[in-house]
Amino acid sequence: MSEVLRVSHVSKDYGTGRRAHRVLSDVSLEVARGEVLGVVGESGSGKSTLGRIIAGFLPPTEGTVEHLAGGPRSVQMIVQESAGALNPRLPVWRSMAEVSAVNRRLSRRLREPSMEYVRYVGLSEADADRRPTQLSGGQRQRVSIARALAAGPKVLVCDEAVSSLDVSVRATVLNLLNRVRADLGIAIIFISHDIAVVSHLADRVLVLSHGTVMEHGPTDRVLHRPESDYTRALISATPSLERRLMHSAEGA
Numbered sequence: 001m002s003e004v005l006r007v008s009h010v011s012k013d014y015g016t017g018r019r020a021h022r023v024l025s026d027v028s029l030e031v032a033r034g035e036v037l038g039v040v041g042e043s044g045s046g047k048s049t050l051g052r053i054i055a056g057f058l059p060p061t062e063g064t065v066e067h068l069a070g071g072p073r074s075v076q077m078i079v080q081e082s083a084g085a086l087n088p089r090l091p092v093w094r095s096m097a098e099v100s101a102v103n104r105r106l107s108r109r110l111r112e113p114s115m116e117y118v119r120y121v122g123l124s125e126a127d128a129d130r131r132p133t134q135l136s137g138g139q140r141q142r143v144s145i146a147r148a149l150a151a152g153p154k155v156l157v158c159d160e161a162v163s164s165l166d167v168s169v170r171a172t173v174l175n176l177l178n179r180v181r182a183d184l185g186i187a188i189i190f191i192s193h194d195i196a197v198v199s200h201l202a203d204r205v206l207v208l209s210h211g212t213v214m215e216h217g218p219t220d221r222v223l224h225r226p227e228s229d230y231t232r233a234l235i236s237a238t239p240s241l242e243r244r245l246m247h248s249a250e251g252a
């Protein structure tokens, strides 16, 4: 397997000295090209901290993050309200072009290349000419994904990227992310508090509790034969997933 990202023994403290507060302890993981790693855990378990460290926005206190297929700039991050980073006064295609061009005249010439990504994520040229507030939440999240893709990443970190979307829009964005990994071979770190959502996309799941890896394995194994009580509790706290698992067990 061609690994694109390796996280080795990462720990993170917020604050220093006697105020230091450890929120991640000895987290290690690897992700291969086109692979989706789900990261789940309750609120405050350290998911976003891990995502930001992987994306290079935060330094780890201990351990290393290696980008094996290009430098730290080969990672893009999508968050719940990623579109907040788009310039509210510009048509969204222009914010996309600016990922690859700081110069305005140059960005004008990047309209056509930007449209390629606009179409890829299922938006129209007319959508791309709108300002962020003139788009729906789902469309804005597609713009954020198109913008991230325009930067040519090897790894996409999605932190609660579909959490604010309603169920049907969520499904289409999950399908889009699935195409991104299959067509483009981009690896995805998919972070969510909702293990049911993660299970739709992830090849493997890493379960965090209080900054510690409780469990890490293939999605099917983690769901059907969880090794930790913590994972079992996460599954039982998600009735829709429990029903699905019971159903598939009966069918087997």
Ligand SMILES: Nc1ncnc2c1ncn2[C@@H]1O[C@H](COP(=O)(O)OP(=O)(O)OP(=O)(O)O)[C@@H](O)[C@H]1O
Pocket (backbone or CB within 6 Å): 014, 015, 023, 041, 042, 043, 044, 045, 046, 047, 048, 049, 050, 193
């Ligand atoms: N900038 C910061 N300074 C100090 N402590 C922080 C900071 N950011 C997060 N924390 C703390 O670190 C811990 C982990 O937070 P983090 O945001 O990584 O959790 P999370 O799993 O993403 O939670 P959620 O599901 O609510 O998004 C929490 O206890 C949080 O209060």
Ligand SMILES: [Mg+2]
Pocket (backbone or CB within 6 Å): 047, 048, 049, 159
């Ligand atoms: Mg978070």
